[in-house]
Each structure stands twice: as structure tokens, then as C-alpha cells.
Amino acid sequence: AAKDTDTFVVAIRAEPSTLDPHNSTALANFAVQRVVYDNLVEQNADGAIQPALAERWEVMDDLTVRFYLRDGVFFTNGEKLTAEDVRYSLERATKQRGSASMFSAFDGEKTAVVDERTIDIKMKYPFAPIYNYLASSRGNIICKKAIEEMGADKYARNPVGTGPFILEKWISGDSLVLKANKSYWGQKPAYETLIYRVITEHANRSIELETGGVQAIFDVSDNDIPRLEKNPKIKVVQGPGYKFSYITMNMSIPPYDNIKVREALTISLNMPAIVKAVYQGGAKLADSLMAPSVFGYSKVGPYAYDPERAKTLLAEAGYENGLKVTIMTNEDRNFINVAEIAQNMWKKIGVETDIQIMEQATLLSMAAEGKVTMSITSSTPTSGDPDHALMPWPSTYKSFLRIDNPKIDEFLTKGKSTYDTSERKKVYAEALAYMWTQFNMIPICFTDVVYATADNVENFECHPGNTPNLAKVTFTQK
Amino acid sequence: MKELVTVKYLKKYFSTPKGMLHAVDDVSFGIERGKTLGVVGESGCGKSTLGRVLLNLLEPTSGEVWFEGENVAAAKGKRLWELHQDMQMIFQDPYSSLNPRMSISETIAEPLQIYSVYESVRELDERVDELMDIVGLARRLYNVYPHELDGGRRQRVGIARALALNPKFIVCDEPVSALDVSIQAQIINLMQDLQEQNHLTYLFITHDLSVVRHIADDVLVMYLGQIVEQCAVEDLFLNQYHPYTKALLSAIALPRVGEQKKRIALKGEIASPINPAPGCRFAPRCMYSVEQCTVKQPQLREVAPGHFVACDFAEEIS
Amino acid sequence: MHRYVLRRVVMMIPVLLGVSLVIFTMMYFTPGDPARLILGDTASEAEVEALREEMGLNDTFIVQYSRYLKKAIAHGDLGTSYVTGRPVITEIVARFPTTMLLAMLSVIVSVLIGIPTGIISATKQYSIFDNMAMIFALLGVSMPNFWQGLILIIVFSLHLGWLPASGFYGPSYWILPALTIGTGTAATITRMTRSSMLEVIRQDYIRTARAKGQSEIVVILKHALKNALIPIITVIGLQFGRGLGGAILTESIFSIPGLGKLMVDSIKARNYPVVQGGVLFIAVMFSFINLLVDILYAYADPRIKSQYRRRS
Amino acid sequence: MNELRAHEALPESDRMVRRKKSQLRETWRRMLKNKASLVGLTIIVLFAFMAIFADHIAPYHYDEQKLEDAFLKPSRDHWLGTDNFGRDILSRIIYGARISLQIGLISVGIGVAVGGSLGAFAAYYGGYTDNAIMRFIDVLLAIPNIVLAISISAALGPGLVNAMIAVGIGTVPIYARVVRASVMTVKEQEFVEAARCIGAKTPRILLRHILPNAMAPIIVQATLGVATAILAAAGLSFIGLGIQPPTPEWGAMLSAGRQYIRDHWHIVTFPGLAIMLTIFALNLLGDGLRDALDPRLKR
Amino acid sequence: MNNATPLLHVKNLHVRYTTDEGTVHAVNGVDLVMKKGETLGLVGETGAGKTTTALSILRLIPDPPGEITSGEILFDGHDLVPYSAMKMRKVRGNHISMIFQDPMTALNPVLTIGDQISEVIRLHDRLSRSEAYGKATRMLELVGIPADRMGEYPHQFSGGMKQRVVIAIALVCNPLLLIADEPTTALDVTIQAQVLELMQNLRTELGTSMMLITHDLGVVAKICDTVAIMYAGEIVEYGTLQEVYNNTRHPYTKGLFGSIPKIDVRERRLKPIPGLMPDPTHLPQGCSFHPRCPFCTDQCRHKKPENVLLYGDHFAKCYYAEDGLQ
Ligand SMILES: Nc1ncnc2c1ncn2[C@@H]1O[C@H](COP(=O)(O)OP(=O)(O)OP(=O)(O)O)[C@@H](O)[C@H]1O
């Protein structure tokens, strides 16, 4: 790893599985995709939508938005970007398995090219989150010609985008090497080579940064933050993220169908203490059901810690002699820690907890079968849209939560279809306030995104979705 | 005279990766009640195999072993189990033939337990004591384990175990070869005494001709799985017909000054019993061998009354 | 000898079939649905079902297994990774050289440490050196690998700054992981060498060599070592074979893109084709190493060599 | 009638004092002479004692959390400090002995029972049985241990018992081979034939004659195997499988604490030391046993 | 070299092994004299200390546990006991060589026969590799094995042939003294005879003196000039073959003869020595044979008898040796 300012080495947590934006669901993929592809629009660090490949756009009707493309944009294989590429990308997004469910509101068939630089994007129903979704990783614009020539499997490792970097080398399991795109339409990167190294272990990422092996790391471990902050050679870049962690309860089975039990379980946890013990300053106590960085956030909590009342509630619900619950979680260390403390706190109100740790694969399958009674999980709405963030709430969601509340469904449908931003904000504020009273989940925290860089790294964007645009990074000369 | 054991055309082949191993190849003989038949031969000539096949510890490839009117070779399961009460074995190696995890008394009592000879523990104990007395084991050794004993005492344990069921016939597979001379003599004496007292019949395997001479009535000389000479023991020392027997006898060093015999030198060493060549098995080492010997297998024939030899030139040679 | 090698290679076939069957069965009965994992918790049952159908996961065990075998035997095709969509073979081949290198390095480290230490310990039985060496050997065996790896990183990378903490790009990167795996193995080899040497130097032919007037060093190195080597080769072979599939924890601690990590990740991701392909691949390697060990035996021990000659 | 008498006319002790001096005791005596194995034994006994009387000797309960007391350095109140939840590490190690030793013992038990009987059958019956069993063992052997353990524990689901099964099955090939080799040598010995000659049938021969004599290498292997099993279970915990919280298994403690290794060394160091010490002791014990059980070292 | 000095003179040699089970007094004051060109038979039962004596002469006692505690071993007038390891190496294989009991294990299984014979030549004669090889080949032929088998390994040889190779190794440097420790016990009768004959021939040819260790009185009668009978680490009777065999004085020696079944006369019973050899960790007081001795008296129980000189060089360690014990 070269130390000169021509090369920027960052350590990420996991290896991207693919760089085909429509077949990718892993956060790791998005980080690389961010610098390889562009979208029609993009979201700045505050979550505001800004022009990107589209210079401007206008809402034609409830189901149509017209986008005008920037001129003189070329793919890295030399092809010129056309409206057909955009149409192809979006239509493909509605079909491929990694993006279909997210793009289900888009009408790929009807979306039509107006001319070479104009496209009408169609929706199946009024869909307000459209811009956020287009700005998300699944909205990456790919080169139609390239993918048709290569085939999807090859394309996945040889992506052709319009972004500031071009993938040059991919060493399986180890790293991805990217070169600056000399003919990038926007602001060109200040350095030549960008290397993403895969370092799975938290501790190793920070060691690697401290020893100068890399110049920036993603996903700084909570307990490393204080130490890195003290290190004069290192800058910690911390800010609000999209990630929201919570304890789920399966509403379709007793005793969780009883709101008293749910409330008892919720208020018997001293959540501030838990968050402090587990996340050590890397997260903020959840005071709502989605992160503040998500559009439409409003503070509705937190719940007051009240074990006495919890006991009463349990007794009222008929569990005065105690209750046995099973909480299942994946191997995420933080989740396990939360579970262990919760177990301890629940014991004090007479709730015996059995903690079962299983792999994500098993957990998801069991959840789909409705066999998971309680779990700890998180959601990271990378689009920053409330519709995305509240995905587990509607009755169509059949996994961990299994809420079946028509009122919530109604709120969510309304929120989705309200184009007017301030109107929409209001809908969600109302919805969150109602949902908060239902005790359908026990919110834990909003995890910050924490990056750390060498002290000469500037303009490292603190992106809430963990996909900073590294093309903007510059270096101070020493 | 009635024979207690009659062996007819007994064969035992082992199949090995290199071919059929003729360990015992067409052997017939008889042992009279109360007598001892000595079997001598070099290492690997099939002596132990013969002993095992006789007791059907190894299933013979073919042939018959008649014991008191019953073919042991054909006996199976329960019947064979019953027969073993009358036919026992003493093993060559006093170290590996005793289970190191069983005390002396347990070892001796085991056959009695297996055949449920006694109903009460007391009777069993008494019999074990009696057996230990008979073979000359001090009673303080009752709970001792084999590794604490020397070879001679271990062999006594083996003998006591063989005697426990009051057998009529005992195969003694080189019971004294592993012992020092002074101990060897003690054991030989013991075995002779036991034979007299209990009218035992022995098949006594050894490679030591002096021991055969001392203990046996009749003798079989084996070479590569076959009998080459068979006669009364006195006869053998007076008059040998087979060149192998002659060589064997001449190889003995007498513990006496200036009385050494002229040794008959044998070429080479005992050959492999795997897929043996046709003709006389001894021919490659025999100083008298002629072409006929390598082609035709000599049959055992009576060259003098009660004296059988498997050599076509027996008379000429002697 | 050639025929023997050929026969051994042919003998691998049933073992490999067995391996594939065992691992296929195990994967089949492992809970967790790869389709569900790919699509996440927000996907609907219908979407998941469609994907399952597409991946062929809805077929019966027999159908799936025979399809797998047919493809593998007829086209040498072990399927494509669910995660990356690349052929399993490509995935494995990309990782294998690293793993092989790591295994080799750690065996070299352990042999360089283990054999000399073992020899000296044996010849100086009960001396201070022997006692120390045995204590170190025991510590080497007792130390959990991953723990040792972390400590090495902290000491050598962080505090001393001598060696890089992760990656596998060149000799300076190799040292710590090779040491981590190597010390445990070195301990085993030391102990094996010692006991094997102790056994050999009690033999008559060592006494014969001494009775010839041979010096002690030559007696040990020429007469004893070659005889003692046979069980040591077994241990080395076993360790090497294990290194191919088992250095998983070390690989993840040092962020080494090896086969072991791929295996674990694939099991977790229910990436069946990669798990099966990987295990088969490791089994083949393992069998080849066993074969190699047996051939080495023949070189170390003429008795075995002539056995082969006879058998073939 | 017999010559031995002259020499043995020693005072014949009475039968009433039948001393039962077995090989077991002989082995024991030799073990005690070996200082190293004595050290090993002492440590193991100590840990076993901890395991059994954990409730009485542990200063705190293993799950007693005091979040405000997290990450305390070793002190008078907490001899080995506290972990990230403010739990007393010493207490967790003491309770952990229970789990870790249990894992070690039971998974070895599984390995010995399954592998041992496979090996014994293979060796005793030989021929096709042997071939079939040993090819199966080859198959198991060719699958990397950890892959086997991971997939088994994934298949069976989480939990202490399943972790033990997963680790145990991984060791089956080793025991099968050791037992087979051992039974093969023993069954060639003459006393087995002698037993058949005095009418003993197969079960008796196997149980009374072959197995007791084939035990030595198995015992040694098992002692060392307990160590390996503890390590393997710790490895499983390390990748997130295995024991369920808040069970204080040492490997799980190590794995949970490893992110704090730089700032709070005591959280990982002590469980690590506990594992190391146990394995160290088991190895000493195993080596000692091997020497004590080796007949060649007698006389 | 003075003709009057004996080739080997062992004086009052004591060797013990220190083991967990106690101290094994393996050799307790052995005195032995061997003249040049003579063949001495060292006879005794298992555990009598024969091998230990032989190994002490070559200073090859495994140390630990073994240790020469006192005594002198004068070889050609020089005491070997204080020799340095270096000096001793020059003696071994060159002046004194040894053949071990079991030919099956005495050869290194991984080296060729040729290598093993030439090794000793190259150690003691200044010869080139090929010269040494040539000499080794001639030696191999001398013991009756064709030269083309030089490149083979021990396992390709039968027991008798291996023992011949061992003899070849021992004799190839023309040693003054050959110690043969039960060289034929492990062999078959007919092979035994072959090997013994070969040794005897070579010995006379090369003029080597030989110490033949055995427990077979027949073998001794066949090839030895003098005999030493060993019991519990002591030489209890020593003398010419004639004297010891025909004028046996020690009760143990008598017992040995009585134990051997006679081949020419058939006796009804053997007359073995009663009892067993004493435990070498707890030797009895007085004469170590007294517990088994039919002539034992009080004197025997308490005080060790000294050597009694009988006719010529014939000694016996028995109070009643002169009386003839009738
Ligand atoms: N179970 C077996 N399988 C294969 N070959 C065997 C078996 N038992 C014996 N043999 C072979 O049969 C031949 C005869 O063996 P046996 O043990 O009967 O000889 P022996 O005369 O008793 O020899 P020794 O004097 O050495 O005891 C030998 O070549 C031996 O290798």
C-alpha cells in the first residue's frame, strides 16, 4: 500500500459480492458502486436531492416524472450515455432479484425514452420516494451495450459506469483496485488510485489505520472510537447514520399479541444504559422508529424506564408468575450484548429469557416461517426514505414483526403517495406518533456512521448510508 | 492300538497378497492315548498352524481331525465349544499368552467360569487353589498380575489354565522355547508328571531335538508344511532316512567336550511356503537332490517298520 | 511405483464420492434458505419461492444430488456461486494459492523449529534444554491460535511496528500468520520428533553404529534421524492437510483471502455450490498430500518402497 | 513334586488378605512419580473442583451485571476485573470451568464412543467390514474438521449439546484410527487365541480381553482430545457458533472480549489463560499417562 | 605388544543401573582374563549380566541409567574405563567389535548393506569411498553373500544372511577382539550351525580373539577354549573347556548341566536347579546362589565366597569347590 497522495487505500468490512447494482443487496457492494456508477439524482450528506446525471426533472402527472439528461457523459468504455441506458437500467431494476422489491413501484414497461436525452419515468401508483430510490445504489445507471455484450455474470465483476473511478483489478477476498476516470464529467478525483481493502475484523481495521497500512477505514468499532480520537495522526469522522436497531416481537403469537406484555417488555429495559454499555458512544438512544437522518423523522420517545409498572402490566396480562421468552439473534456482537443485558433486566420483572444465537440464514428462514418470537435486528434504509425505513411495519411484511394493523397500513400508503414534502412530513409525524404507542418493537438505538482517516485526508464525506463519495477526498500536503 | 487323535489329509492354506501360503499341506498322522507326539521343524514350517487347526482354532482348508470318534474339523458352534473341554493348548510365548489385565487366579478360573463347571464361588476357589498347587504356584500369587511374574511362573499359569477343564488332549506349542534351561527343565518335569497323573495325550511342538528326545514317544519332522519323516523317537536318533532330518540332527551341539558330530552343511535357508514349487520341498537345499526331486513330490512311505519318510532315495542315502 | 500412484488416484474416487454425498446431505439438512438470505426479510414469500424454483432448490434430494454429480462428472462443473454468480472453480482457484502458500510457510516454520528442537531434546533427554523445549512445546499446543494471532499483532504490528497486521502481499506479511499457525504445529512436531527419536535411539542398530566407532553426531543424524522421520512425516502431512482447510481463524484474524475463510463465509451464506466445491477440492488436496506422504515414506523407508514395488 | 517350592517356601500369607493390586494401581503409582503429570493432574483436579463447587466458591454469580462497573481492572473486589457488562471475570471463569470441561469431556466421550466402536469393529472383524468402515473414516477425514463442525452445528442449531456433538463428530476419525490400530495389535496376541481356546465367545473376548488391553493409547488420546475439544469449541464460539449467552464458556468469553483486547487486556487474557492452563495440564497428564501406561517402560 | 599381557583383563568390574524400581546390580565384581587368539565362552541365564559385561568393555552402557561404578578393563594393558569418548571411538569397531544378539534389529533398516559395511571401514582405515566399497564387497563375499547384493536393504535379507552381514561388519577391520552376544540364539537350528561355523572359520583365518556370549552349553563345547559361567552378575566358575565341563565344581554349573535334556541317553527326569535367579535389585546376602543351592550352609548365607583356585586356571566361587561337592 503506497503512502503517497496518489493512492488512497480504504479498508471496508466485507468484500462486495458483485458490482451489478441490481443483483446486489450487501452494503459492502454499495460503497464501491458509489464511485463506479452515477445516478440520475444524488443525495447530499444532509439527505437533500441534487441533480447528477439528470440536469433537471419535472413531475408530469401523478405517475410520470420527466428527466433531462446531462450532455457529454460517457461510460468508461467510451459509450455515450443515452436515455435508453437509463430506461434499460430502471427496467432491469424492476426485474432483477436484488432490486425488484425496492423498485416495485416503478413501472419498467411503461417508462419511455422521449429522446436521446429525455426520459419519462412511470410509476404504478403515486410514489413519493421516487427521488430517494433513484439516488440509491439500486438506481445506478449501467451501460446497456456493455452488459448485453458481456452478460450479467461477467459484468458483475467488470462494471461499466459513468462514475469517477474505473475498476481495474479485483483480488478475490482481498481488495479492489480502482483508477480515476480521466474523462469524468464532474469534478475529477484529486488522486489516481483508489483501493478498497477487505478487512473483516474491526480491531484489525483500526490497527491497519494506526500502522499506516490504509488511509481510511469504514465501520469503526465503537470501542475504538475514543482511542482513535486521542490519536493525533487520525481523524474520526462520525455522524448520524440510517441504521436503526430494535428488538422485534412476533405480533401474531401470544403473548406478544398482548400490548400489555409488549409494553412491559419495553419499559422494563433501561435502554439508555444498554445503549451506553453496548455501543459506547457509537450510537444514540432511539427516540423514534427511524433515524433522524431519514426524511420525515420526528422525535416521539424515548420510553420511560419503569420496571414497577412493567410488573403491574405483566400481572394485568395474566403473567404475574413470570413469563418465558426466547430471543433469537444472529452473531452480531452488539445484538448478543444487548440480548445479554436485556435478559438480565427482564429477569428483574420475572421474565426468563432464553437467548439463541444462530446464523443469519437460519434466522431469516425461521422468521419467514413465523417461528421467531423475538429477535434483535436492524434496518438501514440506504435510500434515506421513510417508506424504505418503515418497511417492516405494513401487514404485508411477513417476517420478524408480523404487525397487522390497518391503521398503520393506511398511514404508510398515504405517506408513500404524497408528493408534497411538507405534507408528507406531516403524515409521517402522525404515523410515528401512533406507531410509538403500539409497542410493536422495542427501539434500541440509531447507530452513527463512523469513519476514521489519516490526518491528511480531507473532505471525507460522512455519509449516513455508509457510501461516501470518495472521489471528493483530497489530501493536505505536508 | 486305539488312537485318541487321528489326522487325515489336513491342509491349511492362507491367502496372502503374494499368493496362497501352504502352511500345513496334506498332513496325516495319529496320536495314541497317553502318548506324546513330538513335532519338530524350523521356524515357519507350520507347526503352530498344525496345532491350531487340530483344535479348530483355525478352520482347516480341508481334511479331518478325528477325536474320540468325532471330526473336530467339521465341528461348529456349540459342539466345538464342548469339544474344547477335552482339547486344550499351551502357548509358546508366556508373555503374550496371558491377559495382562487379569490376575493369575482370574486367568485360571476363566475356563471354569465359561463352562460353568462349579456352582458356588467356594468350589471354584478351591479348584483354582488346587490347580495352582498342581502346577506349583505359591498361593500368595493368587492376586498377582502376569507382569509381576517371570517366564517360568507365567508358563505354569498357562499350564494351569489348560488343565482346568481336565482335558484329555493338550497341544503344547513350544511351551519351553522361551525359557532358560534351568526353568525349562522345571517345566518339562512338571509336564511329564502331569501326563502320568492325568493320562494326558500331548502334541508337543518344539524345535529342540533334545527336548523331543526327552519327552516324546513318537516324532514328526516337518518341512514347509509337510511331514518329511515320522517314527518312534528312539528310532529317529538311531537311524534317520530323510536328508533334512540328518542335517537337523547333525546341527545339534552337544554340551560335551570333544564329542562333536560332523555337521552336514545345508545350502541356503528355508524357502517361502507361498505357492511352493512342485517336487520335493527340500530339494533346493538337499545335497543329494537329483532332477526327479524337483519334479515329483515324494510320498510318505514306510521304509522300516513304523518309520515313514518322504524321500524317494531314503534307502540309498542312509 | 507408478502403478501404485495410479491406483491410489483411482482409489480417491469413491472417497470423493463419499465426501460429496456427506457434505451434500449435511447442507441439505442445514436449516436456512439461501433464497431467503439473498432476498432479505422484506421480500415476499412468492418472490422467495420463485427464486428457489430458479435455483433448483425445490427439487428432491436425489434429483439435486444427481444433477450435481452429473454436471460435475460430465463437465467438471461444480456450479456457480450463489453470492457472486461466478463458477465455483474460479472462486476456489482464486483463493487456493494463498492458502497453499500459507500452509507451506507454516509447515516450513514448524519444521525448522520442531525437528532440530526435537532432536536435541531427545539426545539430551531430561536435560534443562529438554525440559524447557517440552514446556515451550506444551505452551505452543495449549495456546488458542486466534488468541496468539491477536497477541502477535498487538506486539509486532502495533507496538513495535515491525510487521504489517493484515493482508498477504509479500514476505513481511507472511511472517505473523505463518508463525501463528506454525508454532502450534512446531510444538506437535517437536514432541513427535522427540518421542520418535527416543524410540529409535534405543534400537539395536544405533548400538551397532556406536560399536563401529561412529561419532555421536553422525549416529544421530545419519542412523537415527532417517528412521525417526517416518512418524514425523505423517504429522507434517496431517498438519499440512489441515492447514489447507483449517486455518480459518488465522485467515480471518489476518484478513488473508484464503480458502478457509471462503468456506466459512459460504456456509454462513448457505452458498451450497461453493461449500461443496470447496470441500471436494480440499478433500482432493488432502488425498494428494496423503499420497505424497506415502511416497515420501517410501523414500524414507526402503521396506515400504519394496512393498509398493511388489504390489504394483 | 516341584522345584519351585524350595524357593517359595516363604510364609504363605493368608488368602483372607487378598490384596487387589491391579495394573490400574501400578499405573497410578507410576503417574505419581512423574512430577510433570502430577502438576497436570493437580491443575485439572483444581479446575474440576472449581467446576463442581462453582456455586460456593465464586464470589459473584456469573450473570451478575453491573453496567456501571464495566471494564474494571483487577482489584480487591474483582480479582480478575470485570467485563463489558461489569460481570466478575473470576466468577465467570470459575463457572466457565464447568462448561468448558463438560464440553471437553462429553465431546471426547462422543468421539470415543462413536469412533471407538467403529474402530473396534473394523479391527475385530477385518475384511469387508474393516474396509467399509475405514473408507467412511477416510471420507470424514478428508472434510476439514472445522467445516464439519460448522456445518453440523449449523444443521443442529445452536446450543451446548449440539456444539458438543459437532466437536465430537469431528474427532471420530482420530479415535476410530487409534482404536483400530490398538485393537489390531491386541487381537494378534496369543492370549486372545488362548481365550478362544478356553471357550470364550466374541463378546467376552472383546470386552474382557481385547478392550481392556487396547485402552492405553485411547486413554492417552482422549486426554489430549479433551484439550483439543476445548480449543475447538472455543474456535466455534469465536466464529459465533456454539454456546448461548450468558453461559460463561471460556472460548465464548474470549470471543466476546476480543474487541477489547487493546484497551481492557484483562477481559481476554484471563479466559485465554484458563484455556491455556487447562490444555497445558491435560497435555502434561496425557504425556504422563502415556509413559505410565507404556509397558516397555516397565522393568 | 607383550605376549605375556593378556588381551583383555577385566578386574573387579561393577555395573549398576539406576531405575525407578530400584538399583539393578547387573555386574558385581566380574574378573575375566582372555589371552590373545583365545575363544572365551561366557555362559549364563537371562539377566545374569552377560550383555552388560560386554557393553561395558566397549563402554556402550546406556548412561543414564547405567554406570560403571568400579573396576578396570585392561585391553592390551590399557585401562579403557577412563578413556575419553574420542579415544574410545577409535577402539570400537577397530580393535574391539561386537555382534549383537538379534540380527533382525542390529542393522539399520534404511541404509544399504554396502553402506553399513563400508561405514566402519571408512571410519578406521584411510580409504577412499570406492576403495572402502571394494573392501566391503570382498568381506561380504567372504561371509558367503554374493557381491551384487551390496545395494540391497536389510529387509531383503533373511535372518541368517543378516547375521552374516553383522559378522562382516564386525570383522572387516580386523579387530583384535570380537565380542559376540548370543549371535545365533534368534536363528533356526540349521542356520545357527551355518553361522557358527562361519564365525569360527573367519576367526581362525583372521586370528581374532573372541568372547562368545551364550546360554547354550553345546555351542560353547563346540567352539570355545575357555569358559566363564556367570550368575547374578558374577563369574562363578572359570576355566578351560575341559576343566569346566569334565571337572565341574560350582553347584550352579552342575545344575545347568543337569537341566539339559540329553540327546543320547533317555533319562526319566531332568534334574533342574530349583527356584529362580534372584532379583538383581535385591541380591541375597552371602553367596548369591545360596537360596537355590542344595549344598548351602550357614557360611554361604552370610559371607560371599572368594574365588577358589583349582587345577590350572580353573576357578570357582564356592566354599566347597575343592571338595568336589559330592
Ligand atoms: N494367520 C495367518 N495368515 C497368514 N499366514 C500365516 C498365518 N499364520 C501363520 N501363517 C504363515 O504360515 C506359515 C507357518 O506358520 P506357523 O506359525 O505355523 O509356523 P511355526 O512352525 O509355528 O513357526 P515358529 O517356529 O516360528 O513358531 C508361516 O509362513 C506363517 O507366516
Ligand SMILES: Nc1ncnc2c1ncn2[C@@H]1O[C@H](COP(=O)(O)OP(=O)(O)OP(=O)(O)O)[C@@H](O)[C@H]1O
Ligand atoms: N538399560 C537398562 N536399564 C535397567 N536395567 C537394565 C538395563 N539393561 C539391563 N538391565 C538389567 O541388568 C541385568 C543384567 O542384564 P543383561 O542384559 O546384562 O543380562 P544378560 O545376561 O545379557 O541376559 P540375556 O540373556 O537376557 O541377554 C538384568 O537384570 C537387566 O534387567
Ligand SMILES: [Mg+2]
Ligand atoms: Mg509357532
Ligand SMILES: [Mg+2]
Ligand atoms: Mg543379553
